[in-house]
Amino acid sequence: MASCISFEEVIQELSDIIDLSYSAADPVASEFIKDSVTLAIKPAITAASSVCELLECSICTNFMYSPIYQCPNGHTLCFPCKSRVNNRCPICRNELGNIRCLALEK
Known part of the structure; x- marks a missing residue:
């Protein structure tokens, strides 16, 4: 079956690159940043997943290519x-x- 990267996988990769935890002293700022990152990335991942689904053959579930x-x-x-x-x-x-x-x- 063809696979695309999920939203959760992108968030995990970003959290490995960017320190989203910040400090426990300011949990409000930390949540605000996490929410902002989520809102910025989720539509792009959803669109990418939709494209992946469109390019998947309904019979063999492999990615389709021309023709x-x-x-x-x-x-x-x-x-x-x-x-x-x-x-x-x-x-x-x-x-x-x-x-x-x-x-x-x-």
């Missing part, structure tokens, strides 16, 4: 899987044809 095919309902699959499914979408059973998903290929 990427789709059925008339928008289900996408990689070239090796297209040749194995007998010209039928395994999700909705519609005929595949030769529709390519140029948006994902970019």
